[in-house]
Amino acid sequence: MAYSISRTTRHGWMDVSERILPAPLLKKRIIIETLDERGEVIAASEAAEVDKDSFLALLFAKYGPAFILKELHPKLFSEEEFEYAVELIELEYDLIPSHDNIMEIRALFDAHGHNKVKLAQDMACGMSAWGDGYFMVTPKNPYFRKMFTFEEALEFINKRKGLYYAIDKLGNRRYDFIDEPTKKQITYQQNKNGNQVVFLSFADWKLHKV
Known part of the structure; x- marks a missing residue:
């Protein structure tokens, strides 16, 4: 069955394809765990590669650049910088920022400071x-x-x-x-x-x- 995953951006609604996600993100695995009534894991299975990529695309569609920053650059921005870094990335760049795009935003904070x-x-x-x-x-x-x-x-x-x-x-x-x-x-x-x-x-x- 055909399906699509989309996210709203400054350009309007755009499709999120697994093919455009950053390569390092696609190297991650997704483990699905089954819990008992006490919350303990009683079974676990790894999502198939094709399903895993779809899950990652869905997570990006929901959380946007914040998902990429948390997964690939977890300590790049401080807590007070994070929200504005995400907003700037969405304002300045296309749907999915490149590594260089993210480093440019980091350089802005370094050059001018969080408050400016x-x-x-x-x-x-x-x-x-x-x-x-x-x-x-x-x-x-x-x-x-x-x-x-x-x-x-x-x-x-x-x-x-x-x-x-x-x-x-x-x-x-x-x-x-x-x-x-x-x-x-x-x-x-x-x-x-x-x-x-x-x-x-x-x-x-x-x-x-x-």
């Missing part, structure tokens, strides 16, 4: 509480509804020492100044909206009150 990569990825997602665009600014601001690619966002971050914005009492971003605000703007946010203006330093990644 994380912020650049958030900016590239292009959505804020105000709608399109990462920054919450008025229409007169040049960054109003501006959409960034990951590369553009990273370049933007690397040219700055940090970002200025206003937060509410719960610490949520409410308005972005981006550049240093005037005293009048700071006073307006504090008195009119009850917000605190802060500076996110790219040196220590801490919020400093302005």
